[in-house]
Amino acid sequence: MKELIKVNNLTKKFGDKVALKDISFEVQPGEILGIVGHNGAGKTTLVNCMVDIYKGDQGSIEYLFDKKSMYDHIGVQMQHSYFEDNAKVIDICKLYKDLTNSDVDLKALLKDFGLENEEKTDVNKLSGGNRQRLAILLTLIHQPDVIFLDELTTGLDPLARRRVWEKIKEINKEKEVTVVLTSHFLEEIEYLADRIIILNQGEIKYLGTVTNAIDTYSDGQKVIEFQLKDNRASFKLLKYNTVELTDDRYQIKTKEEEKVLIDLLSNVGIKNLVLKSPTLEDVFLKIAGYSLDKEGKVCYEEA
């Protein structure tokens, strides 16, 4: 299948600051591609280059569609969606429809997004979740092939965030719209994206599926988490150099989980056992000193 967008050796600078360094990848039709990275990693700059807001200093971007009619084919929701304060939901929708000469059925679209009862609501009185749903809806009014969503769910509570995720999945599957999204949230990317790009200081550190990222970076290790039946047996864990104690739970990282489990069960005495595979978070930690804040947002601590 031919790629929808092809980014070739793209470099973008702001003065001396290199925001993107020699980036190459392609967007396949029908996929959800997630771009993830710390603050300042270059996510927004990359999206801005792809939607032709910024010109790269080096490299090129090719589109399957005619670039002259680019905005017929793409829909863009940027990091902050600004709406006129007193504007009503339906007025904004109509404005977008007129501007794009679209023949979309607005009533049906609003119903589809669960906003049919909000038509007359002032946009600034919408809940955070509904506001974000409106932002997605607006990208779809002219029936594009691909939409770009930049940090769509930042600021939403977990329930509202989940609802937005469901909507994105639905649009992708049912309307066959390709989605390029940036996010700070690993859980979001893990849930939504078919493939991910991990950006670190303007460079691609990883491009591929989440599963492959985990396999590649985890080195086949599993995590065994447990409590001791009798804490006096803790000396029996000394032979494991990967053992860690957090709160009252021990963790051992190992490639030989069966052997270690047998030892723990028969010789050490453990309870409340959980066997875990590494997560995308572990991959991030390996790539470059990432950590997560209380909200589950990616942070970066330079060494």
Ligand SMILES: Nc1ncnc2c1ncn2[C@@H]1O[C@H](COP(=O)(O)OP(=O)(O)OP(=O)(O)O)[C@@H](O)[C@H]1O
């Ligand atoms: N218009 C600009 N002028 C100067 N520097 C910029 C500009 N836009 C971005 N940068 C710089 O380029 C780098 C990449 O920024 P960018 O906004 O793309 O990162 P990001 O990953 O989207 O970050 P965030 O998650 O905080 O939105 C940063 O160092 C940023 O300061």
